Amino acid sequence: MPRHKFADRKITGMQTFYDRFILPVMDLILPRTCIVCGKRLYTFEEHICTRCLADLPLTYGWSLSRNPMAEKFNGLIQRTACHDMQQASRLPAHIPYSHAAALFFFNSEAQYRKIPYSIKYHGDISSGLFFGAMLGKKIACSPALEGIDMIIPVPLYWSRRWERGYNQAEVIARGIAGAIGSTVRTDILYRRHHTETQTRLDTEEKSRNVKDAFGIRKKFPAGTGHILLVDDVFTTGATLHACWQAVRETARDISISVAALAMVSN
Numbered sequence: 001m002p003r004h005k006f007a008d009r010k011i012t013g014m015q016t017f018y019d020r021f022i023l024p025v026m027d028l029i030l031p032r033t034c035i036v037c038g039k040r041l042y043t044f045e046e047h048i049c050t051r052c053l054a055d056l057p058l059t060y061g062w063s064l065s066r067n068p069m070a071e072k073f074n075g076l077i078q079r080t081a082c083h084d085m086q087q088a089s090r091l092p093a094h095i096p097y098s099h100a101a102a103l104f105f106f107n108s109e110a111q112y113r114k115i116p117y118s119i120k121y122h123g124d125i126s127s128g129l130f131f132g133a134m135l136g137k138k139i140a141c142s143p144a145l146e147g148i149d150m151i152i153p154v155p156l157y158w159s160r161r162w163e164r165g166y167n168q169a170e171v172i173a174r175g176i177a178g179a180i181g182s183t184v185r186t187d188i189l190y191r192r193h194h195t196e197t198q199t200r201l202d203t204e205e206k207s208r209n210v211k212d213a214f215g216i217r218k219k220f221p222a223g224t225g226h227i228l229l230v231d232d233v234f235t236t237g238a239t240l241h242a243c244w245q246a247v248r249e250t251a252r253d254i255s256i257s258v259a260a261l262a263m264v265s266n
């Protein structure tokens with residue numbers, strides 16, 4: 001999918017010149033296409049055509065503190081807490097409700113899966129930042145997700161990060177950070193070991209697969225009250241939950257919310 005070298009240029013003045021003169025010429029030489037349907041984009045469109053954008057199945061999770069993603073995620077937290085309680089034969093400490101939001105739903109047949117797929121496997125960083133910013137603008141209007149001190153993307157194991165050249169969750173996190181005026185930290189949470197591909201595993205198997213996969217490398221800065229963990233796709237929630245556990249073990253007073261670009265709806 002061709003992408004213009006200067007497609008992300010956002011300099012006032014230059015932007016007008018770029019939009020009016022350079023982009024129309026570039027569109028003739030190297031047409032840009034919609035990430036979802038593959039149709040040629042008009043000059044005023046970016047990454048996704050107007051029709052696909054209008055049909056994007058938004059979750060509206062940012063405006064609902066209780067939504068399918070949050071319920072699923074908090075269900076995992078409660079289940080682990082009950083298990084720990086049975087093991088330790090004592091009541092667990094109060095666990096605050098974690099807020100959660102995804103930008104859109106997709107199922108395995110829907111063509112919208114092409115958005116995270118293109119970001120993850122085709123090096124489409126420009127789309128990652130674009131859709132991350134779209135999610136960030138929704139988060140900026142969410143009362144449940146306000147006051148985020150830092151954004152932490154789900155880390156890749158170092159060798160996987162090196163092989164791919166980037167972390168797709170980090171790209172999305174940077175798009176969100178730009179929209180809500182927060183910072184991305186990749187130096188605190190790390191992945192201890194490489195985990196097998198999770199695509200064909202059920203929730204229990206996924207939870208076992210990622211249990212203890214993440215660790216904390218350094219302390220959170222003093223005054224950190226609310227962090228946002230970010231992944232590209234939310235399926236069972238097992239990966240984000242494993243990150244949540246690693247953070248909670250070292251920082252019990254920090255509120256932890258989660259966000260993903262897409263939530264699998266089947």
Ligand SMILES: [Zn+2]
Nearest residue numbers: 034037049052
């Ligand atoms: Zn389209």
